[in-house]
Amino acid sequence: MNRAYSRELSADTCSIIIPLISAITFIASLLMAILWLQSRTVWHLWALAAVSPLVAYTAVQLIRRDRIESGATLFISAHVGLLLLLIYQEWQPGSSLPYLFAVLIITGSMMRHPQASLIIWGVSSILTAVVIGLSQETFSAAYIYHLIAPTIVNFLLAVFAFLSAYEWRFAVESVSMLHGKARRRRDELFEMQQELSAINASLKALNRALDDARARAVQERDLRTRFMTSVSHELRTPLNSIVNFAHILAQGVRGPVTEEQADYLQRIEQAGWHLLAVLNDLLDMAQIEAGEFKLHLEPTNLHTICEEAIASTQGMLLERPVKLERIYPQTWPLVHADRMRIKQALINLLGNAVKYTEEGQISLHVQPNGRWVNISVIDTGIGIAAEHHERIFQEFTQVDENVARRRIGAGLGLPITRHLVERHGGQITVESAPGEGSTFTIKLPVWSKGGAETAVSFLPDTAQ
Numbered sequence: 001m002n003r004a005y006s007r008e009l010s011a012d013t014c015s016i017i018i019p020l021i022s023a024i025t026f027i028a029s030l031l032m033a034i035l036w037l038q039s040r041t042v043w044h045l046w047a048l049a050a051v052s053p054l055v056a057y058t059a060v061q062l063i064r065r066d067r068i069e070s071g072a073t074l075f076i077s078a079h080v081g082l083l084l085l086l087i088y089q090e091w092q093p094g095s096s097l098p099y100l101f102a103v104l105i106i107t108g109s110m111m112r113h114p115q116a117s118l119i120i121w122g123v124s125s126i127l128t129a130v131v132i133g134l135s136q137e138t139f140s141a142a143y144i145y146h147l148i149a150p151t152i153v154n155f156l157l158a159v160f161a162f163l164s165a166y167e168w169r170f171a172v173e174s175v176s177m178l179h180g181k182a183r184r185r186r187d188e189l190f191e192m193q194q195e196l197s198a199i200n201a202s203l204k205a206l207n208r209a210l211d212d213a214r215a216r217a218v219q220e221r222d223l224r225t226r227f228m229t230s231v232s233h234e235l236r237t238p239l240n241s242i243v244n245f246a247h248i249l250a251q252g253v254r255g256p257v258t259e260e261q262a263d264y265l266q267r268i269e270q271a272g273w274h275l276l277a278v279l280n281d282l283l284d285m286a287q288i289e290a291g292e293f294k295l296h297l298e299p300t301n302l303h304t305i306c307e308e309a310i311a312s313t314q315g316m317l318l319e320r321p322v323k324l325e326r327i328y329p330q331t332w333p334l335v336h337a338d339r340m341r342i343k344q345a346l347i348n349l350l351g352n353a354v355k356y357t358e359e360g361q362i363s364l365h366v367q368p369n370g371r372w373v374n375i376s377v378i379d380t381g382i383g384i385a386a387e388h389h390e391r392i393f394q395e396f397t398q399v400d401e402n403v404a405r406r407r408i409g410a411g412l413g414l415p416i417t418r419h420l421v422e423r424h425g426g427q428i429t430v431e432s433a434p435g436e437g438s439t440f441t442i443k444l445p446v447w448s449k450g451g452a453e454t455a456v457s458f459l460p461d462t463a464q
């Protein structure tokens with residue numbers, strides 16, 4: 001049993017019952033004293049009216065000072081005494097005054113402990129018999145007969161009060177257990193709430209740090225983009241002049257040049273073209289990063305784009321023993337595309353195939369496949385190891401530095417190509433192994449008007 005809880009309950013019960021009993025005693029004895037004032041002795045009633053409130057006040061003060069047991073005992077014993085005084089003065093055979101002990105018997109077990117009812121019954125019964133014996137001048141056995149009924153009734157009430165108080169204790173016990181559990185749960189919840197607030201605070205701090213980092217990253221990206229754009233623009237004009245003048249000089253238009261000088265001028269021109277290509281890639285990349293890369297989409301004839309890309313590539317092959325082959329379908333689907341950008345993607349792939357293939361062949365294979373069309377660039381060049389298949393699509397990545405240094409490129413071609421293809425709703429994949437050539441495949445969605453695919457018929461398969 002939770003003692004503190006039980007004491008708290010006893011204190012609450014006492015603070016209700018004590019003033020109530022005392023008030024009733026005070027009013028009843030005062031009224032009786034006033035009524036009987038003329039006819040008989042009433043000093044004991046005055047005593048009752050005066051002592052009962054005094055005792056009640058003292059008992060309540062004790063209880064307030066946490067001396068609950070003393071307060072309750074004082075009140076009960078004082079009122080047993082007052083009742084005995086009343087019996088001494090007023091008892092007649094047949095009087096119902098001894099029944100009044102029932103009040104103290106019942107409330108006693110509530111204010112103290114369950115056994116208190118039986119103790120009060122026992123003490124009050126004995127003392128009543130003694131007091132009646134003392135109050136009567138001659139003792140008669142009939143008096144005992146008159147006491148039997150109230151003694152039995154009071155006993156039954158005492159037993160009933162005892163059992164009820166016990167039951168009440170059990171109820172209080174389970175309530176106090178529940179109360180304890182609820183308090184523990186509340187404490188746990190409070191702790192959890194505090195932990196949650198702490199986590200919340202650190203999350204907020206983390207969010208702020210993330211926002212700061214994001215803002216810094218955006219700032220840095222913008223700075224890089226601005227730098228790339230302005231450097232590319234600044235370099236393009238002088239580079240164009242270098243390329244053009246080198247070309248003119250190499251032709252011997254402005255005066256004769258030796259073979260060696262012509263060779264040097266051609267190299268200057270080639271390097272210039274390379275630099276211009278790199279600048280174009282840098283500009284594209286800057287636009288992509290700034291989110292300013294715009295596409296002009298329209299239903300587009302893929303065949304024309306493929307032919308134009310092949311024509312641009314042919315010039316790059318020079319004297320190399322590499323065969324350029326087309327594998328085309330009979331029916332070409334239309335694609336919803338920006339023709340310049342798709343051509344740029346194809347030229348990037350074909351250009352890489354040329355760069356990394358010394359001999360053998362390069363094929364452009366176009367194959368419609370339901371709602372998609374696959375465009376593959378297949379070469380028999382140096383190939384790429386599987387661990388580099390993802391890396392090559394990252395900016396400024398060149399797998400083999402030694403090979404790359406000898407060839408044109410800045411490691412931007414594939415990232416730009418991937419971006420172009422994905423912006424068209426397509427995908428780019430690579431299949432390759434060192435020494436076994438490479439196959440880069442662009443998968444583009446077929447253009448459909450109102451859901452129906454559109455196709456254009458062309459010449460039969462052309463292979464070269």
Ligand code: ADP
Nearest residue numbers: 352353356383392398399409410411412413414
């Ligand atoms: P680069 O301008 O250097 O060619 P890319 O982004 O186009 O840059 O290609 C990145 C890298 O991928 C190249 O440096 C090369 O190592 C590899 N690569 C691309 N295409 C091929 C290919 N057809 N055969 C072998 N390696 C390739």
